[in-house]
Amino acid sequence: MTGMEHTCPPQITRLLLLAGEAAGLDRSRLARVPGLAVVGEDDIRLPSASLVRVWQEWETALRECGGGTLPWKLWRPGTLGVWDYLFSTADTLVDAFGVGDRHAAAITDPAESFVVTVDGAGRLTVGFRGVFAGHPVFPIISEFATGLILTSARSAAGRPLTPVRVTLPGAPPRRHDHLIEAYGTAHLEFGAELPSVTFSATDARTPLPRADPALAAILRDHARTTLASARPVLGWLDRFRVEVELSLPDGDLLAVAHRLRMAPRTLQRRLREEGTSWREEIERARRQWVEHLLQDTRMTVESIAARTGYADQRALRRAIHRWYGYGPAALRRDMSPS
Structure with missing residues (x-):
């Protein structure tokens, strides 16, 4: 992974930029953020700090129109490139998130990861361990990360999924109706160590409708090749x-x-x-x-x-x-x- 540390591919940054523009934000405010001039190219990796700078610049305005879950309203299958399809070709959600964690660098900083655990009752919990956990904008990034987890799971399952629980770090906001609506559950817990989503045992083990082991192997090879050939963009x-x-x-x-x-x-x-x-x-x-x-x-x-x-x-x-x-x-x- 040498050379890829502190970098991320452009897909999530593009999704965030689209969300900001849909909210009426002025992209010219981001003129000094390193790497955004080439964010439309798929074969580059931006400084991870650039993505955090975008969150910093737009956090207040995004809070007023949906918070960190807003970008997922603009998500479509393939928005995150090969990572989306790795999910849909896995056997179950447990398998999908295991593969997703091994290839997390396809969508985020190589130092970040998805923490996948299955409890004694068979419930699947997927957490996000981010390198900017101590940063002031991490709460809104956490809302985004849990939205990514849930959106990916629903897309792979091809049906609505109601999480057993969603955990978020930080103190609860004065109002979080938008989070209840976005996640589809009122079972939200704040002050957690990691942002996470918990799925029922049934949802965790139900076979995914587009499972395809042969295609999954091809996609894993593609994910590795794409990462190896990516071009880091210096700030x-x-x-x-x-x-x-x-x-x-x-x-x-x-x-x-x-x-x-x-x-x-x-x-x-x-x-x-x-x-x-x-x-x-x-x-x-x-x-x-x-x-x-x-x-x-x-x-x-x-x-x-x-x-x-x-x-x-x-x-x-x-x-x-x-x-x-x-x-x-x-x-x-x-x-x-x-």
């Missing part, structure tokens, strides 16, 4: 940092701005908006390079200073003392394999 700050590293030892602001096709003042403004500055980013890049050269080479401190853009070895020693509280020799010993 703006990521692209900038690559350019800064390439600019060393000189660290020329004008050259970096030119390669990013923006004016130097615009570049500095964008950095302020990201909570950083040109000076901080140059020091960050030099520090990373110094650490690499001390750990992985036998270069002298004088040579490292010249390679990373310091005036002389005394300037580099002062920088290392500022970063770590001791000198390069001690730092090299600390970083050496034991």
Whole structure:
């Protein structure tokens, strides 16, 4: 999964954008969210943080017209690509969610997962473990995740399903009639560790009408191939940092701005908006390079200073003392394999 960490495919972001536009939200507010310029392409993976930024920007407005369940009103079979069809070709809901978890990276960040359990009475509970669980927008993301679980199950079963229980993290909202309507049950529990949906034993084990083991195997191979060939899209700050590293030892602001096709003042403004500055980013890049050269080479401190853009070895020693509280020799010993 190397290279895919902290990324997600574009399908859910597209669904969220459609929901926002249906709610009358202005997409121009999202102009600075990394990756959205290519969200229509199927072979890319966006920074996971970009999806969270969309939730942040539109949370208040979405709360007024359906919350995290609103996007599912726009869902159609195939909206989530191969993941939708993996469900419909499985034998039962238990099998479907097991396959869905193994291929969760087909719709979300590889670090996220679906937690599938069957209790002693045969009831199936499917929870969602998200990497942004501590983020302020996670409650609305949880509403979305439980909607995904329930919508996928209903589509695979080809009939209405009434969940035994739906759990959501966070405190209950003042009114949650829209959630009762969306989930089809009043059995909602708040303050849970994970958002989850519980299905009856009958629903969990009833054979799915479009079960097809041969097609399911083909779809699993397709899901793996699609993931392996996807192209991660760097966010703006990521692209900038690559350019800064390439600019060393000189660290020329004008050259970096030119390669990013923006004016130097615009570049500095964008950095302020990201909570950083040109000076901080140059020091960050030099520090990373110094650490690499001390750990992985036998270069002298004088040579490292010249390679990373310091005036002389005394300037580099002062920088290392500022970063770590001791000198390069001690730092090299600390970083050496034991």
